[in-house]
Amino acid sequence: MDDERTLAAEAAAGSRDAFDELVKRHQARIYRLVRVLTSGDEDAEDLAQETFVRAFRGIARFRGDSAFGTWLHRIAINVIKSHLSRRRRRPVMVGPRADDGTEGVIEGLASVDDFELAVHRRQVIDHALATLPEDQRALIVLRDVQGLEYHEIATIMGLPLGTVESRIFRARQRLRPLLEHLWAPVSRD
Amino acid sequence: MLTCDEATQLIHSSHDGVLRAVGGARLREHLEQCSSCRSDAQTQRLIRDLLVRRPAEALPSGFEARLAARLDAERGLDWLGLINWRTWSIRLLPAAIILGFAIGIGRWQHADSQLTESLSRMLADGNVADALLDSGADGEALMLQELFFGRANQANRRSTR
Numbered sequence: 001m002d003d004e005r006t007l008a009a010e011a012a013a014g015s016r017d018a019f020d021e022l023v024k025r026h027q028a029r030i031y032r033l034v035r036v037l038t039s040g041d042e043d044a045e046d047l048a049q050e051t052f053v054r055a056f057r058g059i060a061r062f063r064g065d066s067a068f069g070t071w072l073h074r075i076a077i078n079v080i081k082s083h084l085s086r087r088r089r090r091p092v093m094v095g096p097r098a099d100d101g102t103e104g105v106i107e108g109l110a111s112v113d114d115f116e117l118a119v120h121r122r123q124v125i126d127h128a129l130a131t132l133p134e135d136q137r138a139l140i141v142l143r144d145v146q147g148l149e150y151h152e153i154a155t156i157m158g159l160p161l162g163t164v165e166s167r168i169f170r171a172r173q174r175l176r177p178l179l180e181h182l183w184a185p186v187s188r189d
Numbered sequence: 190m191l192t193c194d195e196a197t198q199l200i201h202s203s204h205d206g207v208l209r210a211v212g213g214a215r216l217r218e219h220l221e222q223c224s225s226c227r228s229d230a231q232t233q234r235l236i237r238d239l240l241v242r243r244p245a246e247a248l249p250s251g252f253e254a255r256l257a258a259r260l261d262a263e264r265g266l267d268w269l270g271l272i273n274w275r276t277w278s279i280r281l282l283p284a285a286i287i288l289g290f291a292i293g294i295g296r297w298q299h300a301d302s303q304l305t306e307s308l309s310r311m312l313a314d315g316n317v318a319d320a321l322l323d324s325g326a327d328g329e330a331l332m333l334q335e336l337f338f339g340r341a342n343q344a345n346r347r348s349t350r
Contacts (some may be wrong), residue, residue, distance in 0.1 A: 016260070023256065031248050045249050047254045056260055118244035126245045144240030165201040171231065174237040179239055 004068040019059065023052055026069060030076050031144060033120045036085075036141050037080050039130045045085055051076040066155055073148065074156045083153060084134070118152060128178035136171035143168055191219040196226045277282060 004025070010018035031048040038044055054075050055062075063069055131135055142153045150168075154161045191199070196219045199212045220227045 032245055049259055053259055056263055123243045144237050145243055169201045172233050175236050176232045182239055
């Protein structure tokens with residue numbers, strides 16, 4: 001992603017157009033990350049935007065040692081962690097929120113049946129992910145939902161590669177009984 | 190043949206249960222024999238496939254516009270920073286330290302020359318030296334005279350120049 005490094009350098013030099021282009025490329029992924037890791041929290045949009053605002057403020061500090069997307073994910077993870085720790089201190093019960101399909105409409109689905117099926121699948125997956133311990137959940141989401149490489153995840157989370165590998169392995173083992181019933185539709189895809 | 194622990198280790202590092210060349214043949218051999226490890230490797234691949242296909246939600250409408258407005262506001266804050274006392278006080282701190290230091294040195298030099306003048310005047314009058322001589326501190330009286338008359342002479346030389 002050398003062109004993203006160039007865009008980041010231009011943004012650091014003050015080009016708003018360059019930063020807007022980076023936003024366009026990453027906004028959907030960052031929003032998805034926030035939605036999944038906060039279990040569809042109503043503040044998801046605000047947190048995704050906060051990630052970009054912090055990136056905007058700190059773009060001059062991006063040295064290009066990692067991909068821009070990796071750097072952005074690290075900011076997002078920090079924003080989400082702070083939010084979750086604030087949420088834990090609040091005296092309200094927040095669990096995986098029911099997804100009635102009215103928010104976060106799914107892209108690229110033609111029929112109502114497809115839409116309902118997709119909403120159901122997403123609900124089941126998100127509920128299953130929400131049962132994982134936090135240290136496993138972030139890692140498996142970064143790998144399987146966000147599609148990052150293991151070494152990138154190790155960098156973002158500040159963990160040794162071996163720890164990342166074993167936690168993702170354990171997370172998948174834990175998810176199996178919760179998601180087994182979805183396997184058949186996957187194999188039809 | 191690999192043990193189950195060794196096989197599990199290889200599955201970890203195989204990233205997603207996809208067998209690689211390194212250790213792949215030995216792991217494959219183990220998996221053919223061991224149903225438990227075979228099930229573990231299968232779980233890795235299947236759960237990954239499921240999560241990769243998690244239906245993505247679209248961005249809320251207006252997300253981009255709202256974000257652009259926040260970024261515009263951030264840029265505005267940069268200018269507001271110029272009238273922010275915190276920004277100014279931090280930026281001016283080094284200059285303030287240097288200025289304070291310079292004023293301190295000037296005042297010290299001024300006080301030093303005043304002290305020298307008044308002491309030399311006192312010593313010339315013989316008040317302090319007499320007091321010390323009266324108290325029996327002859328050595329101290331001589332040292333004081335030598336020290337301050339010497340400094341007074343230096344100060345006088347500076348002022349004539």
